[in-house]
Amino acid sequence: MYDVPVLSPRSPEEAAEAFGDGSDVTVLAGGTILLPEITYGRARPKRVLMLARSGLGRVERSNGTVTIGAAVSVGELMEGDEPLATAARYVGDPEVRAQATLGGNICAPPGEAPRGDLQAPLLVLGARVRSAGNGGERTEPLEDFLAGGAKGRLVLDVSYDDIVRETGYAAFWRPHTHHYTILAVAAARANGELRVAATGAGPTAVRLASVEQSGDPEDAVKDVEPQDDPLASAWYRKRILPRLVARALEGLG
């Protein structure tokens, strides 16, 4: 056992102030990843910033934009927009979904297997991430946020345009709810623009730009570099990715 100061901000502004430039602060949202790390001594935070009462647990729909607070639970997203809702239903089990948050999902560090199942749906929704940290607040496309890594940033919310889209989602079947997703593909089409992304083909979700241009599922392997992990080999993932892309595209319209 060791003592650690716990900060419990009561508003997004307080949360950003308490986070500061992020040095020596560990964000605790739902804790489904972080708490086991602390329990087994793999993480030893110097200060913990709890988001449970930070006012970041709201979903708002206004002025043509959907804004989802970082502390909104995965379970709450199951009734929201597709393909995010379907992806949320695939995450873990009811207990995990009740605790796990959107912010924790997009900041999830790589584990034994990829574990950011909400990232691909958010990529195809064209999501933007608002975060605080060194240099102040900024809003950037999720792709840029994922490329830069969550270190030193506190995610405040994620937003996307509130427009009508055709959507599709296909995930590899899992033998048990506690198994992570091996591979999943999300697709969305709006205003003539097709967006396709995969979770499980790298440490974070990736856009499948070649498929977006050609519409050919076989092109998916041009955009990914899957790794071997305890769930599946890179070879296997490359074999099934085009099948999942085809199924996700079939779901459009």
Ligand SMILES: Cc1cc2nc3c(=O)[nH]c(=O)nc-3n(C[C@H](O)[C@H](O)[C@H](O)COP(=O)(O)OP(=O)(O)OC[C@H]3O[C@@H](n4cnc5c(N)ncnc54)[C@H](O)[C@@H]3O)c2cc1C
């Ligand atoms: C049994 C089990 C099954 C699971 N199944 C799945 C699954 O099927 N699919 C899947 O995607 N995940 C799965 N997970 C992983 C996890 O539950 C999810 O990724 C979840 O969304 C993480 O959110 P959290 O709020 O619990 O994160 P936490 O554990 O609180 O945090 C995770 C990481 O993100 C950081 N963080 C959290 N919030 C923020 C923020 N707002 N700003 C900056 N950093 C932040 C934390 O510091 C930590 O490093 C599973 C976990 C378990 C235990």
